[in-house]
Amino acid sequence: MTNRAADLAKIRQALDFAIADENNNAIITQGDSLDQLKFLPDSSVSLILTDPPYHSTKKANIRGDRSFEEDENFLEWIEKFASEWKRVLKMSGTVYVFCSSQMSARLEVLLSKYFRPIAQITWTKPNEPGYDGWKGKMKKEALRTWYPHSERIIMLEHGAYGSWEAYRRSPLGEYLLECRKNAGMSMIHLTELIGEYGRVNRGGAVANWEAGRNIPSPEQYTKLATALEATGKVGKMLDYEDLVRPMQVNKDVEFTDVWDFMSVRPFAGKHPAEKPQDMLMHMIRSSSYPGDIVLDCFAGSGSTGVAAVRLGRRSVCMELDEDWVKRAAHEITNAKIDDQYQEPRRIHHMSKRELALDSLFD
Known part of the structure; x- marks a missing residue:
């Protein structure tokens, strides 16, 4: 954190x-x-x-x-x-x-x-x-x-109100969209890497997160952040607790x-x-x-x-x-x-940094 x-x-x-x-x-x-x-x-x-x-x-x-x-x-x-x-x-x-x-x-x-x-x-x-x-x-x-x-x-x-797209997309969604585009990765490719397919469309859960329809769990965000950072085109992403309300x-x-x-x-x-x-x-x-x-x-x-x-x-x-x-x-x-x-502290993606990338991408 x-x-x-x-x-x-x-x-x-x-x-x-x-x-x-x-x-x-x-x-x-x-x-x-x-x-x-x-x-x-x-x-x-x-x-x-x-x-x-x-x-x-x-x-x-x-x-x-x-x-x-x-x-x-x-x-x-x-x-x-x-x-x-x-x-x-x-x-x-x-x-x-x-x-x-x-x-x-x-x-x-x-x-x-x-x-x-x-x-x-x-x-x-x-x-x-x-x-x-x-x-x-x-x-x-x-x-x-x-x-x-x-x-x-x-x-x-x-956030703010505006067009339908602006209304649905949260600051979290805007941030994830920007990071994915900077990484040069499509929704479909990122979905395949992290294995979060969802039930809505080929963009899977990634599409839902970027659109603001729902949010990733700490574990899902760990996988997503690790995959994007591994491209070398995205710096260290925000911790979960600085991003998800x-x-x-x-x-x-x-x-x-x-x-x-x-x-x-x-x-x-x-x-x-x-x-x-x-x-x-x-x-x-x-x-x-x-x-x-x-x-x-x-x-x-x-x-x-x-x-x-x-x-x-x-x-x-x-x-x-x-x-x-x-x-x-x-x-x-x-x-x-x-x-x-007192509540247990929530998990964020830095607590999972020791995950081997090859095991993530299998």
């Missing part, structure tokens, strides 16, 4: 001027995250999971929530982040952006200029029994629309786009927009590999960083407010890896 520790070291060096606290696997910075983002190296983070001010809620206790007079001003500000996120996110990366239901449509259209939206998740925000929050207190007769007791999470990946769910975890994770009940020192650990961990575990770097540009009290550390990931958390930086630093630096949530 690409050395994520080296990636974090480069980020640490780039953000040295803003670091408020740190340990081997986490960095907490203080200051304007948009300014700090510009210093991050290209393709240096694997997952962006962030919760910017919603703007539409106009909460006085959330810094930045009342900073924009018009919706357009807010969207222009978010677009500056999107441009930087696209630059720093690895090809295999995922972006999650929390937002209000009132702004989600406009935000998705804006973000689609830089990424390909692949889901809009509805978090229903249920409360624990005996605690209804504002839903229980507010005067229902005063409502002029449905009470907004949910939040949206926009999920994005690299993870999406790791099953029947035993939440796999739909409607989530019922319990809201964080008020307590002394709670951040007004704090998200539940089990939801953050679900997102991180599903959309990153062990050891990956998770970036949160609006870290608040550091919940994303804590979830990342508990799952054996690395984190970069940026926060403007000094008081929240102090709590985030305390929470993250004291977080421990939770063994019950």
Whole structure:
């Protein structure tokens, strides 16, 4: 696997001027995250999971929530982040952006200029029994629309919408197509070499991978990369975990786009927009590999960083407010890896480099 520790070291060096606290696997910075983002190296983070001010809620206790007079001003500000996120996110990366239901449509259209939206998740925000929050207190007769007791999470990946071909082909497919053409090899020849014939056409599984219809397994990618590199016309190909976007769910975890994770009940020192650990961990575990770097540009009290550390990931958390930086630093630096949530590291093609080429081509 690409050395994520080296990636974090480069980020640490780039953000040295803003670091408020740190340990081997986490960095907490203080200051304007948009300014700090510009210093991050290209393709240096694997997952962006962030919760910017919603703007539409106009909460006085959330810094930045009342900073924009018009919706357009807010969207222009978010677009500056999107441009930087696209630059720093690895090809295999995922972006999650929390937002209000009132702004989600406009935000998705804006973000689609830089990424390909692949889901809009509805978090229903249920409360624990005996605690209804504002839903229980507010005067229902005063409502002029449905009470907004949910939040949206926009999920994005690299890519764009366009023609049918551009829509189907993923960044992975574009990369494989380019490598195969550079190697001067036809789909049919490559399919014969790796023995992955598929059931669709003579191009076999290779045609499906390049078209974005499905993705290779780590073992299949090993064979494909080894075959292409053996031509001498292609340099070392990207590691699997830098190329293939993870999406790791099953029947035993939440796999739909409607989530019922319990809201964080008020307590002394709670951040007004704090998200539940089990939801953050679900997102991180599903959309990153062990050891990956998770970036949160609006870290608040550091919940994303804590979830990342508990799952054996690395984190970069940026926060403007000094008081929240102090709590985030305390929470993250004291977080421990939770063994019950650890997964085996996925295989990538470098772990198979000792395969003899003649055995591959038999």
